[in-house]
Amino acid sequence: MTESLFHHTKQEEYCPKCGSILQIKQGKKGLFLGCSGYPQCDYLRPLHRVEHKVLKELDEACPQCANPLQLKQGAFGMFIGCSNYPQCDFVVHEEQKxxxxxxxxxxxxxxxxxxxxxxxxxxxxxxxxxxxxxxxxxxxxxxxxxxxxxxxxxxxxxxxxxxxxxxxxxxxxxxxxxxx
Structure with a gap:
């Protein structure tokens, strides 16, 4: 049994902004991929996608990208957001009382x-x-x-x-x- 049961494979992803290698980093909200060219390039992407349950498709269009808006259920309750998430991060914020x-x-x-x-x-x-x-x-x-x-x-x-x-x-x- 000289062969290893586990084969180590290195997978590299490149930054879509500058082409540098992305690195796994730890932040206060968990793990994320960050550009190795930081601080010249500030690209980052969370590793764990935040899943929101879609409750209803709305008839209104997103003002940023013109895709339809959706009523969603998230960690802090219901909210209205773009159906093109994560490419578009538009969210309707509740007015502060x-x-x-x-x-x-x-x-x-x-x-x-x-x-x-x-x-x-x-x-x-x-x-x-x-x-x-x-x-x-x-x-x-x-x-x-x-x-x-x-x-x-x-x-x-x-x-x-x-x-x-x-x-x-x-x-x-x-x-x-x-x-x-």
Missing amino acids: TVEKIACPQCQKGHLVARRGRQGKTFYGCNDFPHCKFSLPAKPYEIPCPQCNFPLALLKSENETGQQMQCANKTCRYIFEISK
Whole structure:
């Protein structure tokens, strides 16, 4: 048994942009193929295709490539995307809902909007992201904290006599009651 049971074969793929060899690389979203000519060439392609279940073909055409749009089910719920994916990456983004125009207490420029995180949970963050990284885990209310005067509070619990609020300031977190 001098012959090996496994035969090693080397398979090379070339970059469609510049012709350099593609290399397997590790990123925060998993493995991907990246151009060996980086940083002169920024081509990359994920190794694991993200599969989206097509729920319905729509009558509208993609504004980028004129192929039909589709209603799809993905990791974060339903969305509308191009049927020519991955060649065309057009996606209709849901409009961000502003929370009653509450000004961001950190940067004073932006407003707080509802967003969805990686796990699909809703959180509230500044619409001036990435310049301002202020975020809250729950819906904020414009009720100042009696202890530190921070302008926002989070609803902790509610009963027939009133509401229990918590200061949204991460260094304070004071819990106080508001009677109905």
